[in-house]
Amino acid sequence: MSSYLLTAENLSKVYPGPKGGEPLTVFDGVNFGVNKGEFVCVIGHSGCGKSTILNILAGLDDATTGAVIMDGKEVAGPSLDRGVVFQNYSLLPWISVFKNISFAVKSRWPKWSKDEVYEHTMKYIEMVGLKGVEHRKPSQLSGGMRQRVSIARAFAIQPKLLLLDEPFGALDALTRGMIQEELIKVWEKTNQTVIMITHDVDEAILLSDRIFLMTNGPHASIAESVMIDIPRHRDRTEIIHHDHYYPIRNHVVDFLVKRSKELNDTGIEQQGQEQAFHYPPEVNPATGQVTEVKIDTDPSQVDDTRIANLR
């Protein structure tokens, strides 16, 4: 299991409480690993800390405890190795679609010539079907088009890991479906490693290899990693006919409706006890198989190995 591209080790986030109040532990004991080329979705109720985890992975926020290790190095601050797509697109409104992408390409490959930057940028604009509107400002595009620009920008820098925070949350169902398909196409072409947050169960099943299920906060954690063994290439209209689709869907929905809260309650009762350090068990709802995943590195030694790496 040391083949993981990225591991999160014992992450927690604690906000100091209001004056005199209890500090707020949003989540703790968050552990997981993501393989190279994998598409992972994270599902959980609003407020359980998904965005916070994603920002920590991106290096935009700091965890209270724990570390994120990518390629054997601890993540410290943002980097072009980790591309981010935010829910609100985060395009720069004063420059054109083309420039929104080309500035990212330029910062990724500073030595490239003008032509190289142009060609690379246009390639990704075409990939998301926006050729012809590249000279418009973001404000002149629909929400769906803007999110495509944002996706194109993130893919164009060819990061080792792509992080998406509810990228389709603000889009209508029709647009959402179209962009999901575009995302699948681009992902299949690039073999990009992706971690994506969503609250849409069907979207998660359509896109991911695994779905991380988060319990409710406070003290949220990742309870299970659900295997989606439906073969690719997946299609929105056909995937629902696959034998495994409904078992998976029911399992995830059941988790969100019932178990996310129950697990959290038991979790709070166990507070104060030594938190077990383990990856979430891998669950295959279709076969009913549950695989415990061992961690081969002892977290207490993580810091030492890292110091050794630095030397």
Add this chain to the structure above:
Amino acid sequence: MLDRLNVRAAIVSIVFLTVLLGTWELANQPPEQTEALTEYEMLMGGSAPQARVPNPSEIGLLAIEELSDPFYDKGPNDKGIGLQLMYSLYRVLSGYFLAALVAIPVGFLIGMSPLMQKALDPFIQVLKPISPLAWMPLALFILKDSEISSIFVIFICSIWPMLINTAFGVSSVKKDYLNVARTHELGRIKTAFLVVLPAAAPTILTGMRISIGIAWLVIVAAEMLVGGTGVGYYVWNEWNNLDLTSVVFSILMIGFIGMLLDLSLAKATKMVQYVE
């Protein structure tokens, strides 16, 4: 639709102007010569013309005369209005751009650094409310030059709106944009020029627009104080000559140039404006 509104507004404006000027012209006729001339007046060769507010027609005639040769120079007390305005503009623009050169970088610093914001705030709070003309004696004493002193007064009055707006614009750049810069590993300089400056530009330009307005207000007063050249001096000089027609004409010219300055900054603001 908008065009029709504009046309109607223009018509209403012209109607107002005509009514105003017409009433003014009719209500302000020179008094009839009723009384006989006194002996003294006869000795002096007729009565001295009573100083009175000029009529629009007189102002119009003067305007045509002045504007047909605006740049003549017949010694210190007789220069064309265009030339006087050029002097004033030169002072305003020099002081203003010097102020921008200081205010924008310092504003950036304050906006970026909460420490600097807190450290410099007391200075700004005390210096800002000082009437710019109150600096004039000190400036004249230290700089020993009325020209440079006027420029300094313009500098000091136009610095505050630019400084405060720049600091505010920079400190309120959306976190999303800064995160874009961070995730793309932009350095400090690149972040400043590619993200912070364009994001804050509309606010900065608004400050610059306020400043140019204030500078143009202040230059007239400053030139009345120091004399010599400029449109402020011109107004005061014509008042001393009791030439009220020229006074009113130059007032209108001051308003006109002020409007042009404001329009050009409004245009520049529009150029950097963006829709989120």
